Amino acid sequence: MSIETRLTEVKNKISETAKACGRNPDDIKLIAVTKTYPTSAMNEAIRLGVTDVGENKPQEVRDKFDDVLPVKWHLIGHLQTNKVKYVIDRCCMIHSVDSIKLMQEIERLAKAHNRHIDILIQVNISGEDTKSGISPDELDELLSYAGQLEFTHVKGLMTIAPKGDSEEVSVHFKNMKELFDKTSEKDYKNVSMEELSMGMSGDFQTAIKYGATMVRIGSLIFGPRNYN
Numbered sequence: 001m002s003i004e005t006r007l008t009e010v011k012n013k014i015s016e017t018a019k020a021c022g023r024n025p026d027d028i029k030l031i032a033v034t035k036t037y038p039t040s041a042m043n044e045a046i047r048l049g050v051t052d053v054g055e056n057k058p059q060e061v062r063d064k065f066d067d068v069l070p071v072k073w074h075l076i077g078h079l080q081t082n083k084v085k086y087v088i089d090r091c092c093m094i095h096s097v098d099s100i101k102l103m104q105e106i107e108r109l110a111k112a113h114n115r116h117i118d119i120l121i122q123v124n125i126s127g128e129d130t131k132s133g134i135s136p137d138e139l140d141e142l143l144s145y146a147g148q149l150e151f152t153h154v155k156g157l158m159t160i161a162p163k164g165d166s167e168e169v170s171v172h173f174k175n176m177k178e179l180f181d182k183t184s185e186k187d188y189k190n191v192s193m194e195e196l197s198m199g200m201s202g203d204f205q206t207a208i209k210y211g212a213t214m215v216r217i218g219s220l221i222f223g224p225r226n227y228n
């Protein structure tokens with residue numbers, strides 16, 4: 001199947017799912033996750049209308065950037081402070097912020113580049129130890145700290161659901177949405193709860209049902225990944 005066919009199917013599914021739960025399909029942004037795929041595939045997707053791409057590794061953003069048509073880049077994978085330099089002037093949003101130390105380093109480099117950048121706080125909603133992200137009770141500390149930042153703006157939350165059947169996944173997304181709504185009611189400086197990034201190829205329809213505003217989809221668009 002071609003990227004064109006797959007992309008059309010994914011967009012249709014997003015749209016159908018949104019409508020089925022009474023949401024406006026335009027409120028859900030598709031982030032095409034391009035990790036491990038060649039820049040030729042990325043450019044094909046961009047020519048077909050993809051506006052946002054997501055990469056897992058900062059080095060991959062750096063290495064691919066110059067060969068890819070104009071598009072918005074998102075860093076969605078774990079970010080170490082010493083790798084912020086690879087994404088600071090290339091990405092519009094970092095989804096995987098999970099410490100004050102990382103917020104400080106993003107701010108330091110954003111300021112040095114005189115460039116504003118959006119971030120999401122990654123929450124480990126399931127409590128599974130293999131997943132990165134903060135626990136829900138650390139969220140207040142990070143969001144309070146955002147008030148001290150000038151070039152770095154918190155736009156919402158991100159999560160990755162552990163693999164499981166759709167009932168288990170539903171519980172995590174539901175909890176995440178409750179946390180998102182509860183947080184939205186609070187008045188943190190320099191925080192606006194606009195984006196809830198959750199849902200991948202295997203669970204994006206469930207995520208949409210529970211209020212995702214960004215879905216991160218890779219293999220369903222580009223086919224099976226080759227990690228070598």
Ligand SMILES: *Cc1c(COP(=O)(O)O)cnc(C)c1O
Nearest residue numbers: 033056076200201216217218219
């Ligand atoms: C790889 C990845 C995705 C997309 O995964 P698919 O199953 O290929 O859709 C989404 N989010 C993150 C954080 C990822 O690393």
